[in-house]
Amino acid sequence: MVRNGNVRFAPVRTINKLPRFFFCASGFLALLVTTEIWFAPFDFNFSLLRATYAVQLETPSPLQSTDLAASHSFGFFDDIPNETWKLMRSKALAFQHYMYRNSPDIGSERPWFWYLNNLQPDFTCSHVFRVGGHGDGPKWVCDPHRLRKKEDDCLVYSFGSNGQYQFEDGLIDLIGHERCEIHVFDFGNFDRSQNAGRNIHYHKWGLGSSYDEAYNIKLKSSGRHLEILTFQETQQRLNHVNRTIDLFKIDCEWCEWSNYKDWVDVDARQILVEVHGLPSTNPATNPLNTKGSDFFNAFRENSYAMFSKELNPYNSECYEIGYIKLAKEFWKSSTEDESPTILSTRF
Numbered sequence: 001m002v003r004n005g006n007v008r009f010a011p012v013r014t015i016n017k018l019p020r021f022f023f024c025a026s027g028f029l030a031l032l033v034t035t036e037i038w039f040a041p042f043d044f045n046f047s048l049l050r051a052t053y054a055v056q057l058e059t060p061s062p063l064q065s066t067d068l069a070a071s072h073s074f075g076f077f078d079d080i081p082n083e084t085w086k087l088m089r090s091k092a093l094a095f096q097h098y099m100y101r102n103s104p105d106i107g108s109e110r111p112w113f114w115y116l117n118n119l120q121p122d123f124t125c126s127h128v129f130r131v132g133g134h135g136d137g138p139k140w141v142c143d144p145h146r147l148r149k150k151e152d153d154c155l156v157y158s159f160g161s162n163g164q165y166q167f168e169d170g171l172i173d174l175i176g177h178e179r180c181e182i183h184v185f186d187f188g189n190f191d192r193s194q195n196a197g198r199n200i201h202y203h204k205w206g207l208g209s210s211y212d213e214a215y216n217i218k219l220k221s222s223g224r225h226l227e228i229l230t231f232q233e234t235q236q237r238l239n240h241v242n243r244t245i246d247l248f249k250i251d252c253e254w255c256e257w258s259n260y261k262d263w264v265d266v267d268a269r270q271i272l273v274e275v276h277g278l279p280s281t282n283p284a285t286n287p288l289n290t291k292g293s294d295f296f297n298a299f300r301e302n303s304y305a306m307f308s309k310e311l312n313p314y315n316s317e318c319y320e321i322g323y324i325k326l327a328k329e330f331w332k333s334s335t336e337d338e339s340p341t342i343l344s345t346r347f
């Protein structure tokens, strides 16, 4: 409700009731007709195709310089005019992620409430796309069409698949198997015969931690003969050391709290992470004393902007969060072209 002192704003009525009813009803009928005629016979792939055409049509305006965005995004955003980018920057620079910025972990013993009060996207991708469609498993990706410009070095890591391939298949449908190489990691027998033709490579091992031995022991003692590699061991085994990872997707049921330091500082251009609750506030069950804010601050310290935060309604403590890496220069306050106060958030 909007109130300003004692003044209340009443809705402006320009259309009186009867014509308004017909206006709305005819709009609804038109929608019904177009939906029936054009969309009903087609499945999700058709709408995917339309989405890819829409983004293909976009070309940078030759009149405006787009160098700033390109230089701050390692060439990823090559069509955003300098002036637009400067506004996007001021929003990100001014944004406060925490309700209590000096004590960000206040309330973390109730994770659902903490996530309600803290963290929101500070960056917008104009062609953000839920790769894989509806349901639990697909992910929001920032402007995936831009990955099509990469020739043959596009690399995707996907930790924790539980045998579901909507995200990986959706990405290949969108970008093409000749462009992106996708590596999937999990413990189960989740390989499929069609993976080879789709440039999807399944690896039957889980992600351990290089610094949380208690976590590794817990994982190993879960009864099965599990192979566990740290992130660095994974890169070494695949001969990927120092390769840029274009999309890093991770949903590993709480492992993120025990191994994020192994991967938050690598050259991963987007990190799509499902967070599960928050680390325990009881020192007996959280001997490393990891705090929620340690985790989220690590993204900002490694130059990530948050472009998506989506609640997983199966569990009100779980969120899908999308991060995009930008150059360090993006985050530097500069006196001449920024005015971060215009969009500041106060609590």
Ligand SMILES: *[C@@H]1O[C@H](CO)[C@@H](O)[C@H](O)[C@H]1NC(C)=O
Binding pocket: 064, 065, 066, 067, 068, 071, 082
């Ligand atoms: C756009 O930004 C780039 C990089 O900072 C700069 O070199 C260029 O002069 C800018 N162009 C305009 C028109 O502001």
Ligand SMILES: *[C@@H]1O[C@H](CO)[C@@H](O)[C@H](O)[C@H]1NC(C)=O
Binding pocket: 241, 242
């Ligand atoms: C990876 O990069 C580091 C730093 O540039 C370098 O020292 C190292 O030799 C590289 N490793 C490989 C396997 O390329």
